[in-house]
Amino acid sequence: MSDTEVGIVMGSDSDLPIMNKCTEALDYFGVGWEMVISSAHRHPEKTARYARGAADAGLKVIIAGAGGAAHLPGVIASMSLLPVIGVPIAIEPLHGVDSLYSIVQMPQGIPVATVSVNGAYNAGLLAVQILAVHDQELRHKLNSYRQMLAAKVEEKDCALREKGIQCGRADKDEIK
Ligand code: RP5
Numbered sequence: 503m504s505d506t507e508v509g510i511v512m513g514s515d516s517d518l519p520i521m522n523k524c525t526e527a528l529d530y531f532g533v534g535w536e537m538v539i540s541s542a543h544r545h546p547e548k549t550a551r552y553a554r555g556a557a558d559a560g561l562k563v564i565i566a567g568a569g570g571a572a573h574l575p576g577v578i579a580s581m582s583l584l585p586v587i588g589v590p591i592a593i594e595p596l597h598g599v600d601s602l603y604s605i606v607q608m609p610q611g612i613p614v615a616t617v618s619v620n621g622a623y624n625a626g627l628l629a630v631q632i633l634a635v636h637d638q639e640l641r642h643k644l645n646s647y648r649q650m651l652a653a654k655v656e657e658k659d660c661a662l663r664e665k666g667i668q669c670g671r672a673d674k675d676e677i678k
Contacts, residue, residue, distance in 0.1 A: 505534040508629045509561045511552060511578060513541045513568035520620050521567045524589070527626025532645050533633060536561075542573040548574040549574065553581035563629040566614075567622060569593035575614045585632055587625045619676050627645040 508528055512521045518539035521537075528535045542548045549592040549628045556564055556578075561649035564582065567589035575588030592598030597618035634640035656678070663669075671677065 506536050506560060507533055507562045507633055508535040508626075509556055509559075509564045510535055510537045511540055511545075511549075511564060511566045511574065512537075512591075513539070513572070513574050515539060516593070518565050520591055520622050521589065523574060523622035524565050524567075524629070525625050527630065530647075531630045531640060533630055533640075541572070542568070542577040543571070546577070549577055550581055553578040556582050557584055557599070557673040563587065563632050565589060565622075565625045565629055567591050567625075568605070569598070569601045570596075570604075572604040575605050575616075576608050576612060579608070579614050580612050586614050587628050588616045589622045589625045590619045591615065592619050594661075 510523075512518065522671050525535060525537070538552055540552055542549050553564075562582060563586075564578055564584050565587045566578050568574035569591035570593055570606070571589060572588070575586050579586040590598050590601035590605050592601065596650050602616070605614055608614050611671060615628060617628065630640060631644065634644055
């Protein structure tokens with residue numbers, strides 16, 4: 503079985519600074535990934551080949567990021583039964599609203615799980631969660647990750663107390 507479980511596709515190298523955040527999340531959890539530049543508009547044949555071959559290549563999830571009239575995630579989803587996570591990339595002049603609407607408003611029948619504008623890190627996390635359904639070790643790592651997030655919130659709350667700002671609620675110990 504291939505160690506590469508997540509395919510990351512983007513419309514252009516200009517998407518790379520954002521899409522690299524997927525790889526940070528996947529690397530954190532030790533999930534193998536590959537990365538490809540293709541385009542629904544500028545190179546539809548390559549996009550079709552990649553999407554149609556993804557499952558046979560051993561991929562389990564595809565993350566696709568694009569900006570503007572961002573059809574890449576939807577087109578890939580139409581040509582593969584793998585779950586596709588779409589990342590709307592913010593570009594001028596509409597700052598990602600165009601990308602968000604293009605990706606999130608898929609017609610019934612071909613879903614794309616859309617994250618926030620430039621939300622590539624969450625796309626990586628969502629891919630990990632999908633893989634974790636059948637992977638206990640990944641579930642343990644995800645639990646630890648969430649505990650770490652909660653601990654950071656506590657640290658920030660403690661910092662407020664150190665500045666002399668009171669919580670004030672009688673049941674404040676219950677909030678912790
Ligand atoms: C989209 O067009 C790409 O995903 C990118 O976000 C946008 C602009 O591409 P470049 O003109 O920077 O190559 O297809």
